[in-house]
Amino acid sequence: MSTALLRRALRRPGAGVGCSAAGCPRVDVLVIGGGISGVQIARHCAARGLATLLVEKEDFGSGTSAATTKAIHGGLRYLEQGDIPVVVESLRERRLLGLAAPHLVQPRSFLLTAYDWSTPRAPILGAGVGLYEALALGRNRGILRDLRARRPRWVRREELLTQVPWLKREGLVGAWRHDDSLNLHPERLLLAILQSAVDDGAVALNHARVTGLLPAPQRGVRVRDELTGESADIQAEVIINAAGPWAAEALGVEAQRNGVAVAQSKGVHLMTRDLGNTDGVYVRGANGHHIVVNPWDGRQLIGPTDTPMDGSPDDARAEVSDIELLRETFDSVAETPLRREDVVDTLVGVRPLLMSGDSTYTSSRRFDIIPGQPGVYTVLGGKWTTGRAMGEKVSAEIIAREAGLPPTKRISAELPLHASMRGYSTMSEALDAAVRAAPHLGLGREQREHLARMYGEDHVRILGLVAEHPELGQPLEPQKPQAAGASGRGCLDCAAQVVYAVEAEGACTLRDVVDRRLSLGTRRAVSAEALDAVCRVLATVLGWNGTRLREEREAYSAAQRGRAEILDQGFACPSSALS
Structure with missing residues (x-):
């Protein structure tokens, strides 16, 4: 393996990869992709005692996982689709993240605005919020006293306008306020989870691109150090491809043979100056498009879009049409139009959408495990809030399938997080x-x-x-x-x-x-x-x-x-x- 890669690897003192009989580095599990999905899978494999190596072609969290609205949420919108199990799981995972990282996950009130022309109507919104809170029963259990969620309530029009001064007054009825959570620094939270995997013996390499699978009967991948150009072969009992939008690219010519095809959806946010609201605002524009206006660190995030895209996810950019869509949506519910001088920058991420006719659909119904050639699995789907549950289920299912993996230990849903500020009452x-x-x-x-x-x-x-x-x-x-x-x-x-x-x-x-x-x-x-x-x-x-x-x-x-x-x-x- 590239000596430069090993030198800069994230690993605990004394941790490392083994060596196969052929002299190649060897691990039990090799995870491709350093976004939240790959990091959580690596964490759970390492916590079970498996020799785990994670490789990321650019930098940890550099793709979709960093381009978020900065919310840890229970999936209120899934209620409209009738997908109760999704909401229940998301609400449980929201609480667990709040327990694990109180310094990075904190309460955030959101306002679901209602106009006399918008749908669903205010009473239906209220019923949805009530059901949402009922499903989150016990969400404050164990949470620090000053980070506990408040009860939802109706906010009348005039009070709402003092809290959200930019809202258009005409036709405004009011809003339902409920508490979800803010992902204060997604990049830091991802690193804390990754460091937790390293604490359990995992090794993590960034700027290490998988250029292909090793030819049978070997199990493994070839990795290229993107900073030096050196390449090395790594053998693994199991390969888990969690590269998200890059999943097909990671497998190269083997992607089609492994049944992996990915459709892509681009999400764009505008980052603006502080617009005056201290709570997040969910609003549906006159064009029917939903946006969230979420205050964060003296800024506001407006978005996201959700538009199909072709080509490499590396080429994803905010386009004029994306900006115009967000402007049109915001301006339709704002007293004054958004101006160029209000906008600081843009934020872009690419979501992977599954295109496969033969997959194993897990119980969470939010991600798929696609088995390919022996020992190779691709995982698509998942999201920030439920990443821990996904990592737990993926590791458990693959361990159950692969007889060649060594015996593993059981782990708790409340794994300690690296450097978390626990042990305080507030x-x-x-x-x-x-x-x-x-x-x-x-x-x-x-x-x-x-x-x-x-x-x-x-x-x-x-x-x-x-x-x-x-x-x-x-x-x-x-x-x-x-x-x-x-x-x-x-x-x-x-x-x-x-x-x-x-x-x-x-x-x-x-x-x-x-x-x-x-x-x-x-x-x-x-x-x-x-x-x-x-x-x-x-x-x-x-x-x-x-x-x-x-x-x-x-x-x-x-x-x-x-x-x-x-x-x-x-x-x-x-x-x-x-x-």
Whole structure:
């Protein structure tokens, strides 16, 4: 195997892969794909005691798993479809995520708005919310006191307009308010789950592309190190392809023989400035399209779209038509149209849709396990909220099928999560403890709370870096006075997080660090000043020369400019001309 890959692998001290008789690295289970599905499957296989290796062609969580509305939800919309089992499972998993990661999963109220022209009507919406809450009975059991959900209630028109100042008044009836959960930092939560797998002995490799299956009678894959170009063969008793939209690509020419075909649906969000609402808002536009307007970290997310797409998911981009659809939907229920200056950036993800005539449909009815040639399985479907249940069921079913796997141990539904801030009675108590840690460092309360929420108990490792090198406590994006009428705040990330991203979290590129280890890139539209600050640290930690720094920085900046240009085009005509 590439020595560079092994050097940067996420693994606990002493963990590693075995060696086959032929000299190839060998594992019990090899998981393809570092999104939430692959990470949860790897976690459950490792927790059962199987030698597990996860490989991801780009970076952990770099695909669909990062392009979310940042909600952990029970699937209220499934009630309209009559799919009660889906809702029950989602509600159970929502609670388990809240127990496992209280620093990253917190309550979020959502308002289901009703107009006199919209459907379903307000009484039907209320009945749906009532059933939803009844199915979630016991959701607060074991949850920290200040993170418990409130009862749903009806919000009258005038009160609603004070809470959501941008809503169109004409025809507005009111809204039903209910509590779901906010996925505060999906990238960090995914890394915490992955680190949990590593704690149990798994090894995880990013920037490691599977280029094909090994020829029979071998079981395994060929992997190419995307940063060095080196390749290696890895043997595995079982291969689980959880690459999502890239599932067919991961199997290459074997995809058709294994019965794997994937249709793709693109989901686009607009990220805007703070629009004034502190609760999430579900609304159906006059065009019949549903959107969620969800406040997050001084920003708002508006979306998603759901449009079919062809070609490689690597090429997924927000297009003018996507932006126009979101504008048309939002503007039809807004008092004033959305303006270009309101929009910070776009966010794009690709959902995999199953196209298979022969599959094993699991009891959750949200994902499929498709058996291919001996020892090879493809898993399609699943979502953030139910990823744990999917990982548990996939690992159990495949273990039951594969006699060649060693005996495994049983695991609990309440697996401990790496560095989770448990053991407190309230989240406020946990954050207060974080603020009191290492008081001599001089970091402000807001920055300390930010680090505790991002890293859980591991925030002390960031503080340790600052203690050794005080200059690493400097913010990457210095706070600036807010202009009159402006809202939100700047980014609270510091230079120590960049060092930690490389040394402890497998980050290899500028995008790995900015977009998936820090909060900086998740807030989009990263300033030149902040990019320069990150690059200065990376030059030292990774030993990059001037050429490598310029290439990485220009590639990041070019991608930002491209998204901005599409936004400009998407706002080129007035919203009145879109309908």
